Amino acid sequence: MQTDKSNTASDASSTVITGLIAVVGSDGTGKSTLTADLVKNLQKYRATERRYLGLISGEDGDKIKRLPVIGVWLERRLAAKSDKTQRMSNKPPALWAALIMYGFSVWRAANLRKVQRLAESGVLVISDRFPQAEISGFYYDGPGIGVERAKGWLMTRLAAREKRLYQSMALCRPELIIRLDIDVDTAFSRKPDHSYEELKDKISAMVRLQYNGSRIIELDAKAPYDEVLEKALNAISSVAMIPSRPQASLG
Template sequence: MIAVVGSDGSGKSTLSADILQHIRKTRPAEAGYLGLGSGEQGRAIGRWPMIGPRLHAYLDSVADRLRDPQQTIPGILPALYALRKSRKRHAQFDTLLEQRRAGIAIVTDRYPQSEVPGLHDGPIMAGIAATPRIAALQAEERALYAEMAQSQPTLVIRLNVDVDTAMARKPDHVRSLIARKVETVRQLTFADAPIVDLDATVPYEEELAAALAAVDAALAVV
């Protein structure tokens, strides 16, 4: 299990695709998808006639409150929606683990963690639970991520990028959110998995060579 992690704009998708192609030269390998699909769903809603942009803005504000540790979780329905999304991710993760046990190498550009709620594919409900019912849903969600986080990846490739570079690559993203992701990515340990830090601002050929060398070293002892 090779996990490529980093802020939006760090180049996770490009690097993970090239790593997958490299591994497939010597052994069975598959791309691991652990995304929630929320971003594309929101953009699709935003394209609806008339109400789309307003609805998209409203849903974004709800998502922001769910993921902000300083904000109150905005009601039971958003909490249930977040839990449903996280259950889906848990099922996806179980499928990847089954493939891993079957001898297939998995390359994923995200990996579940429980150390930083609200960011980096951690629990969605990072906000404050205002009622016992919402608190119970939040606890259930965090238990899902705690369970997933116990499965240690073989190697984590952590891409480090500055905020200006990330925003230049993802100009439609919110700068404050990118800044939070850049700042917190180094807090992630992934159950003390082996982590290789790479500078995602160097020429890509240099970054890719370093990544493939780390992957080859990790897989040589598996």
């Protein structure tokens, strides 16, 4: 199943970034595999690059590990803290953790600016994930501290500032968002190391996101992968300058 949602409820001051295609969805939908294969196929026709717009990719974690003295400890600590603090149902993070979370949000905003410049240079950019300001929680690519749970003067100020940062990022809309839909049982079968309840929660949140009125194409991630890839390529070809191309290549 494929659904095209052309939203109209966007902020009047928002800007569509021509040449930026975002792929979003819950864990288990195959975002990383799809974005890699999209780039491999589209590079045959125009300059195309993949960028990660989540919080910390595996590559970023490796960079943190290489920091002198504290690198390995810090990476493990941040990974543990991120898992415990990214859900709004949990208590607010410690102040030191909130400061680090805010720093990661600033890092994400800087990465988005780099992606925008890359797209404006004429490169077709395929992003894995995309920030949003509608639902709090790093788990959903939203603000991490959360104004809903912030306590104390300093953390409340920090959370409000982080929310404004995400609202600013949301003003930059991709030319197209490909949202991969999945049910919790299928997602859990693909990611058995994840919490079933957390997957269910994230799937529920992802389908509600409107990304500030961006055009969204919804694809069924349960379908055979070659069908998902072909439909994604067709959707991108409909908005980007892609010459006529043959069937998608998986290998």
